[in-house]
Amino acid sequence: MHEARFDDVIHAPLRLRICGLLRPVDRLDFAVLRRTLDVSDATLSKHVKTLIVAGYVDSDKAASAGRDDARRVMWLSLSRAGRFAFDAHVRALQEIAGAGGS
Amino acid sequence: MESNCQGPSRDQAIHTLNELTTDRDRLADSIRVPWALVAGFGGVAAWWVGATASTSPGQNYESPTTGGLAVAVVFVVAYLVQRETGIRFRRMGSRAGLAVVGIVLSCLALFSASLGLVASGLQWAVALTSVLAFASTTWLAGVAYRSAVENLRSA
Numbered sequence: 001m002h003e004a005r006f007d008d009v010i011h012a013p014l015r016l017r018i019c020g021l022l023r024p025v026d027r028l029d030f031a032v033l034r035r036t037l038d039v040s041d042a043t044l045s046k047h048v049k050t051l052i053v054a055g056y057v058d059s060d061k062a063a064s065a066g067r068d069d070a071r072r073v074m075w076l077s078l079s080r081a082g083r084f085a086f087d088a089h090v091r092a093l094q095e096i097a098g099a100g101g102s
Numbered sequence: 103m104e105s106n107c108q109g110p111s112r113d114q115a116i117h118t119l120n121e122l123t124t125d126r127d128r129l130a131d132s133i134r135v136p137w138a139l140v141a142g143f144g145g146v147a148a149w150w151v152g153a154t155a156s157t158s159p160g161q162n163y164e165s166p167t168t169g170g171l172a173v174a175v176v177f178v179v180a181y182l183v184q185r186e187t188g189i190r191f192r193r194m195g196s197r198a199g200l201a202v203v204g205i206v207l208s209c210l211a212l213f214s215a216s217l218g219l220v221a222s223g224l225q226w227a228v229a230l231t232s233v234l235a236f237a238s239t240t241w242l243a244g245v246a247y248r249s250a251v252e253n254l255r256s257a
Contacts, residue, residue, distance in 0.1 A: 024257030025191055026190040029188030032188035036129045036132060073188070090122070093110070097119055
């Protein structure tokens with residue numbers, strides 16, 4: 001069981017949602033993440049970069065022959081540190097959510 | 103257990119947790135089974151079972167050499183499915199595991215049946231077992247994929 005602990009990097013709403021979507025998968029395409037969160041490329045890029053710098057998210061670019069404009073697919077995944085920090089953050093939220101319920 | 107809970111109120115925490123669940127539901131809802139590629143798994147199964155038509159069951163039986171190639175093509179199709187959907191699952195779920203076992207068992211059974219048909223001189227009937235292999239594998243692969251998608255909601 002993870003220790004409950006708030007993480008300032010993950011606490012930002014969009015970053016928490018990014019981690020929440022990456023947590024149950026092995027990896028996710030940047031475009032799928034953007035569509036699911038319904039945000040712009042620039043907004044998502046900014047927050048993903050913050051998570052990458054913090055060491056919570058790993059990115060991997062792959063060539064995409066299926067795309068006419070030859071863009072590259074950007075795969076995103078939570079790192080081990082990212083999974084630990086996210087789980088601890090969620091546990092802290094669960095403690096707060098459950099605190100007034102009993 | 104240490105907790106540094108100076109952040110959100112109880113209502114905000116509940117709202118945030120609900121939002122995480124909603125996001126996962128939205129992601130799961132947006133994923134469609136890529137049937138054209140999933141049918142590729144069925145095609146590989148049909149090809150493998152159909153290869154028995156060119157064998158000679160009996161004392162001089164030599165197993166078809168398509169087995170290794172079929173496994174390689176399965177990996178290629180799996181990679182293409184990931185590319186198409188933009189998602190690689192961490193866990194597929196127990197239903198997916200059962201579906202994969204079902205694929206293996208049905209293919210082995212159809213392969214054996216095909217060898218029996220060829221030994222009886224009914225090479226033409228291998229077409230039927232190949233079609234069965236295609237249909238069962240495609241369906242079960244779809245079941246496995248849907249299981250993985252549903253697994254996202256409960257992860």
